[in-house]
Amino acid sequence: MSFSAEVKNEICKTSIIRPCCTLSEVYGLILYATAFNCREIRITTSNSSLKKRIPILFQKGFGILIPTFGVGSMTTFLLTEQDEIKTVFSAFGYDFRDTALHLNRGIIDDDCCKSAFLRGAFLSGGSITNPEKKYHLELATNHLTLNREVISLLLDLDVKPKTLKRKNSYIIYLKDSGHIEDFLTMIGAPISAMHLMQAKVEKDLRNKVNRQVNCETANLSKTIEASIQQLNAIRLIDQTIRIDSLDKTLYDTAVLRIQNPEASLGELARLSSTPVSKPGLSHRLNKLIELSKKIVDNNL
Numbered sequence: 001m002s003f004s005a006e007v008k009n010e011i012c013k014t015s016i017i018r019p020c021c022t023l024s025e026v027y028g029l030i031l032y033a034t035a036f037n038c039r040e041i042r043i044t045t046s047n048s049s050l051k052k053r054i055p056i057l058f059q060k061g062f063g064i065l066i067p068t069f070g071v072g073s074m075t076t077f078l079l080t081e082q083d084e085i086k087t088v089f090s091a092f093g094y095d096f097r098d099t100a101l102h103l104n105r106g107i108i109d110d111d112c113c114k115s116a117f118l119r120g121a122f123l124s125g126g127s128i129t130n131p132e133k134k135y136h137l138e139l140a141t142n143h144l145t146l147n148r149e150v151i152s153l154l155l156d157l158d159v160k161p162k163t164l165k166r167k168n169s170y171i172i173y174l175k176d177s178g179h180i181e182d183f184l185t186m187i188g189a190p191i192s193a194m195h196l197m198q199a200k201v202e203k204d205l206r207n208k209v210n211r212q213v214n215c216e217t218a219n220l221s222k223t224i225e226a227s228i229q230q231l232n233a234i235r236l237i238d239q240t241i242r243i244d245s246l247d248k249t250l251y252d253t254a255v256l257r258i259q260n261p262e263a264s265l266g267e268l269a270r271l272s273s274t275p276v277s278k279p280g281l282s283h284r285l286n287k288l289i290e291l292s293k294k295i296v297d298n299n300l
């Protein structure tokens with residue numbers, strides 16, 4: 001099941017009790033529905049929990065039995081009866097001739113109703129990406145004014161949305177995991193909010209581990225690169241002036257490196273039979289490299 005469906009299923013468990021919130025939820029639902037005008041109110045969904053919730057909302061909110069028909073997994077709730085549409089219009093303070101959809105803030109004055117409104121809006125116009133992939137929650141509508149008004153509503157609620165236009169749709173979206181969590185909790189999906197939080201913790205941890213591994217790999221390859229350069233120098237010295245012609249300190253250093261090709265500088269210093277510091281050892285190895293360069297330059 002998609003994360004969107006999980007969230008919607010959770011939201012649909014919210015009890016339908018307060019008349020003010022019931023109206024507000026229907027309001028969000030129909031403002032973000034497929035159609036809401038004086039000819040028809042049409043809500044189409046494939047979510048089984050929402051299919052059960054819509055008739056209850058209309059029954060409790062308006063005493064209306066909303067007609068329904070299904071095609072495949074999609075179910076459409078369609079109100080065409082003029083008197084019933086008028087009832088809905090007047091409940092939300094619209095003139096029956098109103099065509100432009102806008103948000104009547106007076107309907108959702110109380111905080112409980114704002115949450116209920118956004119719940120309805122998300123149920124019909126919202127979606128959320130699986131947080132294991134990325135953080136993205138959006139609300140889509142074809143109505144510019146509505147889009148602007150819902151943005152200002154969210155800003156009032158301290159949720160800071162972004163917006164974009166995609167084909168004919170105006171999209172409000174959230175990218176910040178904290179804002180998404182707040183939004184989910186507000187609309188009645190605290191468990192989904194928790195799942196998102198857990199996904200974020202896991203993702204952050206995985207990133208941290210990856211960074212560490214990358215860092216270790218980088219360090220490792222640096223060690224190996226340095227070692228290869230030193231071994232090449234030693235081999236060149238041995239093929240030309242021979243390493244046993246070197247003074248004892250450099251000879252010991254060369255042998256130590258030949259015997260421990262994969263050791264880091266620190267490990268090499270610890271393996272040395274005579275005490276030597278890391279900088280001291282590094283200096284000796286560099287001397288070997290310089291010597292090999294001199295040999296090449298002077299063609300010894």
Ligand SMILES: [Zn+2]
Nearest residue numbers: 020021112113
């Ligand atoms: Zn309320």
